[in-house]
Amino acid sequence: MSGASPQPRVILVGGGNIASAILxxxxxxxxSHAWLHVIEPDAAQAARISGAFDVPTSADFSGAPSGPCVVIWAVKPQVLKDAIKSSRKACKCAFHISVAAGISISSLKRMLGTPEVVRAMPNIAMSFGRGVTGLLAAEGLSDFNRQWAHEIFSAVGEVLWVQSDADMDVVTAVSGSGPAYIFAFLEAFESAAISCGIPLDRARDLVLQVAEGAMLQARNSGTPFGDLRQSVTSKNGTTEAALNVFGQNKLSETFASAVTAARDRAAELAAEISN
Structure with missing residues (x-):
């Protein structure tokens, strides 16, 4: 780690998918395993986390290590307020990072009673070190803790600092929800391959190999996606025939509408939670 001081102790509140991905x-x-701790009241979930990651767990903050730490709130937005209220005294010296969708940075700052707060919107690819996380700092956040937020999420992928809660709605729609878009595409591609005669036990691997190869080409070349598409599309050929169908079905417009719907829903959820 490149932080300015020794590795901070990290306490994750919640033992679900996002917490597991961060761990x-x-x-x-x-x-270091010794500097990680998970608070999870569900005994079965706590046992799963402990077994999978070899980190200590406790049902609440009374069983967590004391002293300065980074607390990552990885609980559902609907229960975050009560979770903070029940443990606010136990984490007075903490720097807080919330991954609860829809909770504004001003609300977090008010609930936690400190400016040492960052709102984060990660995605599930963190567990493979390939995540993308949007970060939003509360006004008054120290440079020291800003650096630690960057360190933590840089360790699990790319980091994008944004300027507002509205920006976080966009990050939610693009990178937070993005893996599901890719999975939906792969699922449809696999189904199409099977319907055209590719054996069921081969279709998944074939589709993944095609996708991985295309991603490597795009990343390594730095060429715009449109230019890459044109480079593999012969006039009146098979690829053009397929792309014409995508065009007829307005793939670009559909995708834009889908991402916009996700962004708008993120804003709606924030409004619902705050009411």
Missing amino acids: GGLIQAGW
Whole structure:
């Protein structure tokens, strides 16, 4: 780690998918197991986390290590307020990061009673070190803690600092929800391959190999996506025939509408939670 001081103790509140992804990514990046702790009241979930990641767990903050730490709130937005209220005294010296969708940075600052707060919107690829996380700092956040937020999420992928809650709605729609868009495309591609005669036991691997190859070409070449598409599309050929169908079905417009719907829903959820 390149932080200005020794690795901070990280306490994750919640043991669900996002917490697991953060844990997996940090451990893969070399974060010490001894400096990680999970608070999870569900005994079965706590046992799963402890067994999978070899980190200590407790049902609440009374069983967590004391002293300065980074607390990552990885609970559902609907229960975040009560979770903070029940443990506010126990984490007075903490720097807080919330991954609860829809909770504004001003609301977090008010609930936690400190400016040492960052709102984060990660995605599930963190568990493989390939996540994308949007970060929004509360006004008054120290440079020291801003650096630690960057360190933590850089350890599990790319980091994008944004300027407002509205920006976070966009990040939610693009990178937070983005993996599901890719999975939906792969699912449809696999189904199409099977319907055209590719054996069921081969279709998944074939589709993944095609997708991985295209992604590597796009990343390594730096060429615009449109230019890459044109480079593999012969006039009146098979690829053009397929792309014409995408055009007829307005793929670009459909995708734009889908991402816009996700962004708008993120804003709606924030309004619902705040009421």
